[in-house]
Structures are given as structure tokens and as C-alpha cells.
Amino acid sequence: xxxxxxxxxxxxxxxxxxxxxxxxxxxxxxxxxxxxxxxxxxxxxxxxxxxxxxxxxxxxxxxxxxxxxxxxxxxxxxxxxxxxxxxxxxxxxxxxxxxxxxxxxxxxxxxxxxxxxxxxxxxxxxxxxxxxxxxxxxxxxxxxxxxxxxxxxxxxxxxxxxxxxxxxxxxxxxxxxxxxxxxxxxxxxxxxxxxxxxxxxxxxxxxxxxxxxxxxxxxxxxxxxxxxxxxxxxxxxxxxxxxxxxxxxxxxxxxxxxxxxxxxxxxxxxxxxxxxxxxxxxxxxxxxxxxxxxxxxxxxxxxxxxxxxxxxxxxxxxxxxxxxxxxxxxxxxxxxxxxxxxxxxxxxxxxxxxxxxxxxxxxxxxxxxxxxxxxxxxxxxxxxxxxxxxxxxxxxxxxxxxxxxxxxxxxxxxxxxxxxxxxxxxxxxxxxxxxxxxxxxxxxxxxxxxxxxxxxxxxxxxxxxxxxxxxxxxxxxxxxxxxxxxxxxxxxxxxxxxxxxxxxxxxxxxxxxxxxxxxxxxxxxxxxxxxxxxxxxxxxxxxxxxxx
Numbered sequence: 320x321x322x323x324x325x326x327x328x329x330x331x332x333x334x335x336x337x338x339x340x341x342x343x344x345x346x347x348x349x350x351x352x353x354x355x356x357x358x359x360x361x362x363x364x365x366x367x368x369x370x371x372x373x374x375x376x377x378x379x380x381x382x383x384x385x386x387x388x389x390x391x392x393x394x395x396x397x398x399x400x401x402x403x404x405x406x407x408x409x410x411x412x413x414x415x416x417x418x419x420x421x422x423x424x425x426x427x428x429x430x431x432x433x434x435x436x437x438x439x440x441x442x443x444x445x446x447x448x449x450x451x452x453x454x455x456x457x458x459x460x461x462x463x464x465x466x467x468x469x470x471x472x473x474x475x476x477x478x479x480x481x482x483x484x485x486x487x488x489x490x491x492x493x494x495x496x497x498x499x500x501x502x503x504x505x506x507x508x509x510x511x512x513x514x515x516x517x518x519x520x521x522x523x524x525x526x527x528x529x530x531x532x533x534x535x536x537x538x539x540x541x542x543x544x545x546x547x548x549x550x551x552x553x554x555x556x557x558x559x560x561x562x563x564x565x566x567x568x569x570x571x572x573x574x575x576x577x578x579x580x581x582x583x584x585x586x587x588x589x590x591x592x593x594x595x596x597x598x599x600x601x602x603x604x605x606x607x608x609x610x611x612x613x614x615x616x617x618x619x620x621x622x623x624x625x626x627x628x629x630x631x632x633x634x635x636x637x638x639x640x641x642x643x644x645x646x647x648x649x650x651x652x653x654x655x656x657x658x659x660x661x662x663x664x665x666x667x668x669x670x671x672x673x674x675x676x677x678x679x680x681x682x683x684x685x686x687x688x689x690x691x692x693x694x695x696x697x698x699x700x701x702x703x704x705x706x707x708x709x710x711x712x713x714x715x716x717x718x719x720x721x722x723x724x725x726x727x728x729x730x731x732x733x734x735x736x737x738x739x740x741x742x743x744x745x746x747x748x749x750x751x752x753x754x755x756x757x758x759x760x761x762x763x764x765x766x767x768x769x770x771x772x773x774x775x776x777x778x779x780x781x782x783x784x785x786x787x788x789x790x791x792x793x794x795x796x797x798x799x800x801x802x803x804x805x806x807x808x809x810x811x812x813x814x815x816x817x818x819x820x821x822x823x824x825x826x827x828x829x830x831x832x833x834x835x836x837x838x839x840x841x842x843x844x845x846x847x848x849x850x851x852x853x854x855x856x857x858x859x860x861x862x863x864x865x866x867x
């Protein structure tokens with residue numbers, strides 16, 4: 320690789336970070352921007368922007384990637400942009416602690432947690448905090464507070480941490496729920512769901528404890544991490560057909576349906592990916608062999624379940640009894656998703672390297688080789704491929720169906736896998752493929768600096784379409800402040816965070832490798848929780864917790 324490759328990658332990142340900084344609103348970011356002009360949904364309808372989105376992949380993660388880029392590029396204005404997000408976290412903290420899924424912007428500019436939540440059923444609106452919003456916010460505050468010596472960020476990080484510790488103590492399983500009520504109640508931490516996977520509730524909380532222990536040396540954080548990791552290992556379920564975790568568990572530790580869509584009879588691949596990665600890191604710290612055994616069984620199941628037709632890879636869900644791939648609602652599934660397969664390959668690679676399991680490493684390589692073979696013929700990776708025919712597919716989230724198109728954001732996970740294999744195997748084909756993918760992302764980048772949701776398969780132009788958000792939660796409360804007030808048609812939708820910031824992060828990882836700085840583990844950054852490893856670069860001699 321030449322300096323020209325590195326320069327091109329950094330130029331792509333610079334344009335994308337500029338896009339994110341320019342779209343910052345009231346210190347945070349909305350969920351959707353509509354390209355190519357970069358206006359937000361509300362602006363298209365002639366309304367002011369009313370919400371800041373806080374879920375995984377949006378405002379906290381955007382602030383993280385802007386901060387990292389600002390430090391890497393020496394751009395103080397980017398660091399200042401990330402710092403403005405601290406004010407959002409200060410003003411929008413929930414009464415019970417933690418941070419909400421959405422922040423509402425009042426007419427006078429004041430921020431407050433939104434009291435309504437997008438419902439999947441006909442119950443009353445639940446004002447909720449998403450666990451992933453709080454854990455990602457704490458991670459950002461830890462990193463910003465430490466690297467910028469910002470006392471306000473450190474103070475808020477401690478408050479967010481206190482909420483997570485109280486939530487763990489109140490949970491019957493000693494884990495974390497997916498959601499908590501915003502407003503004070505008689506049982507502020509009450510929830511029937513442990514939420515082991517949705518928005519990375521428990522896995523991301525384990526990463527927070529890992530970061531807190533690493534930066535403060537506080538033994539209580541390690542003890543809490545140990546208890547939670549051991550409980551996760553106990554919940555692992557296996558038989559002669561499947562092995563893994565469900566998405567939700569009730570207070571007794573029994574798998575339960577998630578709202579009305581996810582079935583307790585499913586083994587969820589994403590749950591396994593995130594929990595295995597967290598357990599491996601816990602094993603690295605604690606050394607308890609009981610934490611590694613579920614990872615070993617999960618790895619064996621995933622290797623056996625790897626599709627062997629035209630498309631190697633893995634499905635989102637498997638029936639617990641039969642081991643057959645199924646849709647989240649129990650229907651048969653024929654699409655093999657690129658993102659979930661790439662993340663599964665990364666988790667297998669991590670386990671194989673950590674445990675010395677060559678079969679796991681070989682499975683990760685096999686999937687990477689499939690990606691390399693597919694790239695030249697199309698010039699892009701599809702969102703998924705048909706398990707039998709190998710035809711490219713794209714997933715339509717509105718109708719939960721596979722269609723024909725491709726997404727720019729899907730390229731981030733293959734890029735992470737290829738970069739990690741290039742670092743760990745020193746085989747040039749992986750680095751060459753990663754560089755080609757980076758060049759392709761630069762070609763797909765739009766004039767404003769972002770990427771569209773989908774591109775037409777024949778012209779690679781942004782694919783317009785109709786986006787109609789659900790409004791079922793307004794049935795019981797017509798005056799509820801809802802983040803999606805308008806229906807927009809024939810638009811080019813760009814997620815300001817979930818797709819764009821992940822692409823920028825992985826491009827910076829590749830640039831680090833090309834420049835001889837491979838000190839960030841790419842399989843960990845892919846899961847949205849990169850900060851523990853960035854914090855290792857800035858580990859203080861004295862604890863900021865003790866100094867505060």
C-alpha cells in the first residue's frame with residue numbers, strides 16, 4: 320500500500336466528519352438526514368428540528384468518532400464539536416438518571432427527555448430510557464473527560480455510572496434491562512425483560528465496567544463485571560441442534576418473547592456475537608474458564624451452521640429445536656445477511672485467536688474469502704445473499720423482506736473483518752481487498768460528504784423511495800411528542816450515525832494499519848464500543864475518579 324492510498328482514505332474520512340459536524344444541531348444529531356442536500360426530515364416539511372437521537376450509532380457514537388478524528392487530524396474545531404455534546408447530556412439527563420432514546424427541543428431551545436416512545440403494541444406510550452443510550456453516553460463521557468480533562472464530563476460519567484450500578488443491583492438476574500421509565504415511579508428499575516441483546520443492553524454495560532475498571536482500578540467494577548459475566552454464561556443454552564442465547568429473559572432467567580416480534584424459541588445470532596465478545600474480554604481479565612466454555616460451544620455451533628450452498632455465512636435467527644434458519648417471527652429465512660455474517664466471522668476470529676482454535680479462524684477466513692471473491696464482479700457488497708442461489712439481496716426494513724439493492728453502510732463490517740485479518744495474518748490479499756473497499760466507499764460518497772441508505776444496483780446512484788414511519792403510539796396520546804411527525808416520499812435517506820459514523824471509524828482503523836499503528840482491535844470497534852481500547856492510550860497515573 321502506498322501513501323496515496325492512505326491519503327485517499329483520510330480525505331474520505333475528512334469529508335464525512337465535516338458532514339457530521341455541519342449537521343450538528345443543538346449539540347446533538349437527529350436520526351435521519353435526507354440527501355443529497357443534507358436537510359433533515361422536519362426541515363423538508365418546513366418544521367424546525369425537534370429531536371436529538373441518542374440510540375446506538377447516533378449522537379453518542381457520532382461524538383466519539385468526531386472526537387477521535389479531531390485528535391487524529393489535529394482539528395480543534397472537531398474536538399469542540401464533540402465537546403458540545405456534553406451540554407446535551409447535562410441538560411437532558413432523566414430524573415432517574417441515564418439518558419433517553421430521544422431528546423425533545425422546546426421552542427425556547429431547552430432540552431428535555433421525550434415522554435413518548437414508538438410502540439410495537441397497543442399499550443399506552445412508555446416514557447423510556449434505552450440502556451444503550453446510557454452506556455454509549457457514559458463511554459463518550461469517560462473518553463472525553465479523560466482526554467480533554469473536562470470535569471463536567473467526568474461528573475456526568477459518574478452519574479451515568481451510578482444509574483447503571485443501581486440498575487444492576489435492582490435486576491433479579493444481576494444484568495441490565497433494555498428500557499427503563501423516564502419519569503419517577505414506585506419501581507424505577509422494574510422491567511420484566513433482562514434485555515440481553517436489544518441495543519446491546521447487557522453487553523454494552525459489561526464494556527462500561529471494563530472501561531471503568533481499566534481507568535480507575537476500582538475493584539468493585541471488576542467484581543460487578545465478574546458476577547454479570549458469570550450469569551451470562553449460566554444463561555447459555557445448548558442442545559444437539561443449536562447453541563446460544565435468546566434475545567430476552569424474564570426475572571427467572573427463562574427466555575421470553577420480545578414485545579410481539581422476537582420469539583423465545585429463537586436462538587439469536589446477534590445475541591451470541593455480542594455476548595461472546597464480552598465474555599472473551601471478561602475471560603481475558605478474570606481468567607475464569609467457565610466464561611470461555613459457552614464461547615467454545617457457540618463457536619462450534621456457528622462453524623457447523625455456516626451455510627454451505629452458494630453463500631457461506633450465517634442467519635440472524637435459528638430455531639432452538641430444529642437448528643434451521645428462521646425469520647424473527649418464525650418464518651423460513653433464505654437471506655444470509657452480510658452485516659451479521661461479518662460480525663459473526665469477527666467474533667469467531669477473536670475466539671480462535673484467544674483460545675487457539677484453528678477451526679474458528681478458518682471459518683472467519685472462509686467468509687472473508689467469499690467477500691473478496693464477490694467484490695470484483697459487482698464493485699460492492701450486497702446487504703445479503705440468497706442462501707441457495709447466491710444472488711445479492713437487500714433488506715427492506717419497512718416490510719421485513721429481502722429486495723435487490725445495496726447499502727453503503729453494509730461495507731463497514733466487511734472492511735473491519737478484512738482489516739483485522741490483514742493485521743493478524745499478514746496476508747496481503749486481505750489488505751488489498753480492504754483498500755479496494757475503501758476506494759469504493761470514496762466513489763459512493765455523495766457531494767455533501769455522507770452516504771445514502773441504498774444505491775441502485777445497475778447505476779450505483781442513490782435509490783429514492785418511500786419512507787413511512789409507524790405512528791401507532793399516537794393512538795392513545797394524540798398530543799405525544801413523537802420523533803417522526805412527517806411522512807416523506809421519494810427521498811434519499813442517510814442515517815447520520817448508524818451508517819456514516821461506522822464507515823468513518825473503520826476507514827480510520829484501516830488508515831492506522833496502513834500507517835503502522837494497528838493498536839485498535841477492529842473486531843471490538845465494530846460492536847460500537849471502541850472506547851476501552853482508546854482509553855488504554857490515555858490511561859492516567861492517578862484515577863480521575865479519585866481526583867474528582
